[in-house]
Amino acid sequence: MNVGILGTGQYLPTRVVTNKDLEKIVDTNDEWIRTRTGIEERRLAEDDIDTSDMAYHAALGALEEAAIDAADIDLILVATVTADTPFPSVACMVQERLGAMNAAAMDIGAACAGFMYGLITAKQFIETKAYKNVLVIGADKLSKIINWEDRSTCVLLGDGAGAAVVGEVTEGKGILSFELGANGSGGKDLYQNENDQLVMNGREVFKFAVRQMPESTVNVIKQLGYSKEDVDYLVPHQANIRIMDAARERLGISPDKMAATIRKYGNNSAASIPMALSESVKEGKIKDNDLIVLVGFGGGLTWGAVAMRWGK
Secondary structure (H helix, E strand, O other), rough: OEEEEEEEEEEEEEEEHHHHHHOOOOOOOHHHHHHHHOOOOEOOOOOOHHHHHHHOOOOOOOOHHHOOOOOHOEEEEEEEOOOOOOOOOOHHHHHHHOOOOOOOEEEOOOOOOHHHHHHHHHHHHHOOOOOOOEEEEEEHHHHHHHHHOOOOOOEEOOEEEEEEEEEEEEEEEEEEEEEEEEEEHHHHHHHEEOOOOEEEEEHHHHHHHHHHHHHHHHHHEEEEEEEEEEEEEEEEOOOOOOHHHHHHHHHOOOEEEEEEEEHHEEOOOOHHHHHHHHHHHHOOOOOOOOOEEEEEOOOOOEEEEEEOOOOO
């Protein structure tokens, strides 16, 4: 059985916060942020919009594109580190709001790599014929855990959600190979502290990411016996343009073959990859039969990559 993506969706808050806006509240400047991260602006959710709200709207888009009713979803997986409440899960909240009465539901905690973990979890359930259609969502309201006095992190992050309906696709399409990994000893470099604020050792996380993202990208291609030249499009976690370019250059592909939404959305944690994927599909940058690679890393430390032949 071949398992792939049947439809994608995304949700973006309407509030735009530019680098110039951040100059007013923290000791930083537009040039420093742009040259070191590639970010020019980001979206922040209003107080009355929480993670489950963004997840719900992204899910609606994915269901519409997949032409699947909520009642036909068997499982909802939400990757997030900023749930509305410790419980019930965001997945349960989305299930109720969608009216997906036949779906099991649970959240996944793998930080920015969470969508990759969700995608591969969905693949296993479908391949074993336990479920037919799985809704995978990456959603985070990072503005809830940002320390606005920490200029090394507050300039990086934004809010949003991305979603995908995963199900059976035709022969030769869908997920062809994957890699998931974790290194718990690196958890001290990226975590949420006792004040519920995000803390990051930027130097160590950068060193890890600039090595792991390119390595995982190449690994999933090698698993297939393909060469780097066979890759048509790359969708990396939108963490830092220098990290993203390291993965792209390892594949030897041009900038126009890489999803790069970081300039306008920043780092959206688990929402980053599905948002970039959905936008690339809707803009026609990913075409039927393209070989694409999704790759990301996150707190834990965690990482994941998927090679996929696009199409139903």
